[in-house]
Structure formats: C-alpha cells, structure tokens
Amino acid sequence: MSKHVNIKRGLDIKLDGVAEKVTSESSSNVFALKPTDFQGVTPKLVLKEGAKVEAGSPIFFDKDKPEVQFCSPVSGEIKEIRRGEKRRILEILISSDNASSYKKFSPKSGSREEVIASLCESGMWPFIKQRPFDIMANPKDKPKSIFVTGFNTEPLTADFDYALYGQDADFQKGLDILAKLTDGGVHLNIHKERTASNMFKSAKGVTTNTFSGPHPSGNVGVQINNIDPINKGETVWTLNALGVTTIGKFFNTGKFDLSRLVALAGGKVTKPKYVKTIAGAQVSSITNGNIDNDNARVISGGVLTGTQVGEEGFLGFYDSTVTVIKEGNYYEMFGWLTPGTNKFSMSRTFLSFLMPGKSYDLDTNLHGEHRSFVMTNQYEQVFPMDIYPVQLIKSCLAYDLEKMEALGIYEVAPEDFALCEFVCTSKTEVQDIIRTTLDKAIIDLG
Numbered sequence: 001m002s003k004h005v006n007i008k009r010g011l012d013i014k015l016d017g018v019a020e021k022v023t024s025e026s027s028s029n030v031f032a033l034k035p036t037d038f039q040g041v042t043p044k045l046v047l048k049e050g051a052k053v054e055a056g057s058p059i060f061f062d063k064d065k066p067e068v069q070f071c072s073p074v075s076g077e078i079k080e081i082r083r084g085e086k087r088r089i090l091e092i093l094i095s096s097d098n099a100s101s102y103k104k105f106s107p108k109s110g111s112r113e114e115v116i117a118s119l120c121e122s123g124m125w126p127f128i129k130q131r132p133f134d135i136m137a138n139p140k141d142k143p144k145s146i147f148v149t150g151f152n153t154e155p156l157t158a159d160f161d162y163a164l165y166g167q168d169a170d171f172q173k174g175l176d177i178l179a180k181l182t183d184g185g186v187h188l189n190i191h192k193e194r195t196a197s198n199m200f201k202s203a204k205g206v207t208t209n210t211f212s213g214p215h216p217s218g219n220v221g222v223q224i225n226n227i228d229p230i231n232k233g234e235t236v237w238t239l240n241a242l243g244v245t246t247i248g249k250f251f252n253t254g255k256f257d258l259s260r261l262v263a264l265a266g267g268k269v270t271k272p273k274y275v276k277t278i279a280g281a282q283v284s285s286i287t288n289g290n291i292d293n294d295n296a297r298v299i300s301g302g303v304l305t306g307t308q309v310g311e312e313g314f315l316g317f318y319d320s321t322v323t324v325i326k327e328g329n330y331y332e333m334f335g336w337l338t339p340g341t342n343k344f345s346m347s348r349t350f351l352s353f354l355m356p357g358k359s360y361d362l363d364t365n366l367h368g369e370h371r372s373f374v375m376t377n378q379y380e381q382v383f384p385m386d387i388y389p390v391q392l393i394k395s396c397l398a399y400d401l402e403k404m405e406a407l408g409i410y411e412v413a414p415e416d417f418a419l420c421e422f423v424c425t426s427k428t429e430v431q432d433i434i435r436t437t438l439d440k441a442i443i444d445l446g
Helices: 112-122 168-179 220-227 241-253 283-287 378-382 389-398 401-407 414-423 430-445
Strands: 004-006 020-025 030-033 043-045 058-062 069-071 076-083 089-096 129-131 145-149 186-191 207-212 236-240 259-265 273-278 296-300 321-326
Touching: 004 220, 043 089, 058 089, 069 112, 112 241, 145 168, 145 220, 145 241, 168 186, 168 241, 186 220, 207 220, 220 236, 220 414, 236 241, 259 283, 273 283, 283 296, 283 321, 378 389, 378 414, 389 401, 389 414, 389 430, 401 430, 414 430
Parallel strands: 004 207, 020 273, 145 186, 145 236, 186 207, 259 321
Antiparallel strands: 030 089, 043 058, 058 069, 076 089, 129 236, 259 273, 296 321
C-alpha cells in the first residue's frame, strides 16, 4: 500500500549555482573505469594495457563474485592502468575512438535467473546496491524489497525530472525488470511537491510512495527507514532513477549505454547548466572552460557527499552532478563575531536568518578546528531516521558490534550523515566514520 511520509527534521541548504535547465553536448577523449566507485569489490583484470575494447567489453570482474562484470563505457583502447599502494587498481583509462561501437548483447528477461545473468554479464549489475553495508548487491541474495528513489534533495544535484525527460519507456522497462528480482515488491519514492514528471507519477507495477520535507528526504536510506525498516538478517536492494533507466535502456536496446545528462553546478561555474556526457568522462570535458579555475574545488557528485577529483579527474559511475565551489583555504579572525548577513547558519547565530529565501556562495572552510565530540543536539535536528545518530557514531568509534546492531547500523550509509557532518560544531568527519565502520562490519557481521 502506498504511503505518504512528511519529513520534518532535515535542512535545505540554498546554494548559488543551480544548473539551468538547458543542455549542451560534451566530448571526452579519455574515460576511466574506477574500481574505487564500487564499494566492497576486489577487481581482477581481464584485459591489459593496449587491448581494444567496445562499449560493454568486460574490463574486470569482482574476485568474490566472478559472475559480475565491469565494462568499458566507450569503445577504444585501454591506455593506462593506474595503481596505488600495494598495487591496488585505482583507475583504468580508456582512450576513446569516438566511434561509439557497442558490444552486442541479447538480454533475457524471462525468469529471475535469466535477468540476473543478463545484468551481471552486461555490467549493469553494479547499479544495484544493498542495505545493510551500502555495497554492491550480491546476486545470490533475494531481497525482501527493492527501493528506488526518484528525486534528489542534496543541494545543486541533478533534477531527475529534467535529466531523464523523454525516457519513460526505459524507466518503466527498468522497473519491470526489477520486479522480477524480489517477491516483496518495488517501492518507487517521489517527492509530493517537487516531482512533476508523469514518468514517475504514472509508473506501473510498483508501489509509489510520496515524501515531503527537506533534505535528506531524497536519500533512499531515509525512505527505507520510514517505509520498511531493515531488521537483522534482512536485505533491501536500492537504486536511483538514473540506474533504473539505464538498466531499462539496456533491456530495450541490448546496448551498454552509460550516457546521461549531468548537472554542472556551483558558485564557481560561470553558466550552470546540464551537459550530455558518458559515465567515466574526464571532468574537463564537462566543465569545458565554463568555470572560474581560481581557487576552485571540483567535485564529482553532490557538494555534501561527492568526491574531489579536479578537472583532470573523471565522472563517477553513479554520479549525475559535477559541483564546483570555492576552496576555503583562508583564516577569518573572529569570524563568529561579525554580523554575518552572508553567512549560512542552521541556528539564529547570524542575521542571515532574517532572509530565509536567500541563497549562499559557500566555500569549503570549516570555520573552526576539530575538537572534542560534545552533545549539542545538532545531529538530531537534521537526522530524520528513527535512530539515535550520536549514540550510533560513538558505538562505531568504539566498534561495539552489539550496540551498533541495536542502534541501527544495518540501515545507514555515509550519505545519511552528510547533514550531521555539515552542521557539526566539533568538525567530526562523520561520513568517514560510518564508511570505515561498515567496511569492518562486513567482515564481522556480513
């Protein structure tokens, strides 16, 4: 049965540089497939430098789940394999031939087993993630339900209504495919006021739930917590609307097509807009001279949860936003004493609270230093899940498995704590604490 959930705790951060709904094309000569995008995956290469590939050619597989392939986003030649400490594979660079040559697939959608085999073979499977642990789903599991989030609420992120416009058939096909993977049903979650597209509102074969309220109402973890919380021993699979549409496109066309509209946004972008590109593209092809490079931070993903990559970096597999904001590498003496009409604050510390509709050109400055973890009740004001966030984080720091289980570690992901990190007086890197703990817990609880 469909539900409506009104999220009261949270925070909408209004930032300058929202992407205007106009689109331009981009062309990248180099793409990267990054194993680091896929949490919990141990890559094993199947091709070497110099190998010729088509879009959809397998580049590596997961050592623990060898049936899951990770494929080239474009046709061309493997240019370089970049490694880090202990020869860990960081990036596989592919020089594009701009020929758009696709490997031919014949996806089968008859039975659950056929669907899983097609998704794994084609490189589409990594779009499906799981809770607990926020890692790529295990194709041998059977989830109690699948959750699809149809909207973003993180500041400056892509509007799926615009980015997926006209792809109704692919989105519906993707939902039909997902319905074959679970007996518990597919939950499609949309925002009551912000979602306008009929593609979402008229979706068939799913339970459509509506949400209202501020960020993080678009986070799939918040949606799970309010609709169908996870208990010990249960598994829920999750995707966003972009992943569903890409899967649907694959089953409709037989092509491994990772093309997408990306929002180029942020205060350092000259003309914020949408850019058509392909996952793994070099970020400089997306920014393409459209940013002020002076002291800028370039992020693949959202401003709260993305990864700093620079213009020479590459668009992440799951990302549909490139954010560019000012670096905050300066010192502001007695900044907290100034009137601060241009300073954002959740509380009424600055006079800016008198202008609730104002947007801000925020930078990365922490406005303080790391200090002791104190009880301020700040986390509870922005954390809308039925979980005690401070107690959970403390149990993570102590790595108390019993308390972590009791406090809800199975339901959370780092993104659910992004706002806690943003408002934190102690400057605690909460997302990193959660991710590190989940990685350890996979071994002990998984």
